Amino acid sequence: MGQNRRTPIPNIDIGRVYDSRYGESDINIEAFGKLAEFFGRNMPVHRHDRFFQLHYLASGQIRLYLEEQQYLARAPLFFFTPPTVPHAFITEADAEGFVLTVRQELVRQLLHTLPAPQLEPWLMQPACVELQDEPAAQRLPLLLTMLGEEFMGEGRGREAAMQGLTQLILVAALRLSQHTEPAAHFRREDLQIFHRFNALIEAHYREHWSLWRYGEAIGVTESRLNDICRRMADLPSKRLIHDRLLQEARRLLIFSASSVNEIAYHLGFKDPAYFSRFFLRETGLKPSDYRRRNS
Structure with missing residues (x-):
């Protein structure tokens, strides 16, 4: 590890x-x-x-x-x-x-x-x-x-x-x-792992790292990483990665002049059609429809 x-x-x-x-x-x-x-x-x-x-x-x-x-x-x-x-x-x-x-x-x-x-x-x-x-x-x-x-x-x-x-x-x-609301108590190590995972997502989400690779970079198993994410965020680890991809996709669709295909490649998708299916599955809209709605 x-x-x-x-x-x-x-x-x-x-x-x-x-x-x-x-x-x-x-x-x-x-x-x-x-x-x-x-x-x-x-x-x-x-x-x-x-x-x-x-x-x-x-x-x-x-x-x-x-x-x-x-x-x-x-x-x-x-x-x-x-x-x-x-x-x-x-x-x-x-x-x-x-x-x-x-x-x-x-x-x-x-x-x-x-x-x-x-x-x-x-x-x-x-x-x-x-x-x-x-x-x-x-x-x-x-x-x-x-x-x-x-x-x-x-x-x-x-x-x-x-x-x-x-x-x-x-x-x-x-x-x-x-x-002031009292803070909840979690193991310091788990909190550090959670923050480390989020920082690695920020650095590598366009490379589409596997969960195994994230865990290997942090020094934990996929299972432990997923368990920590569920306790800290009430979300599975893969959901956090997808959310970051979606955030950047939305930003580029609204604020850039890049085509949908160019955005797909920029986000690390080898096939623009797969990016469109991913975006539709996650948002209920095709990328072109999302851009039109927010233009």
Whole structure:
């Protein structure tokens, strides 16, 4: 078996992968369901350099990994990730809410205008918070909705309004963080193997490695790898590989001018017809129909 080496955790540049607006704006807010439709409900371990993120779920359940902690929580909830913090999550099909992404330079500027010294150390720690039925918890989705309206609009004072609402959202999240969800406990070794598997998927999914080869690279058997994936993600190991292939296929179909055949070869399929059958089986749509629907 191969050595259990540490693999770099992928940095997702959301402006390049998903929407160029993320590269141009300091504040971005998107419907959780829209991002899940693009990236999939299974989001492997990753990080975001230079960006803070707050995910708010109004419905559904989530299995969440923040650094080396795992959480199983039900909405309403939010989780917060500072820049570079590794995180991964799997949500149910009915999970909906918001994803707020803020450039770290702006967060620092906003902090300097607030007489709230306790906010800065809180912002450096990842958190998962289940929300109780209280007025403060109802305020957070209202503020996120207002921010979303400003983000989509072109009204006068738009940037100032967005920055003010972002400040209010951060303060509201700080106040609610007393309800931080306790982490579930898993063997550290199993968690490391799971993250290593996801990192190897990111590096080799286009090469269509067999499960045996992934296990050999990590230093575990196929059976143990599959068992760990089922306990950690409630999904078989092969499902995680297919989800990553689908995520990249969706991205290329929407944002590239490549033909379906070119995309198939780029993703490592030797036969474009097999790629089309794979995509149809997994999504219910032919690649050309998916591209047309999302053009």
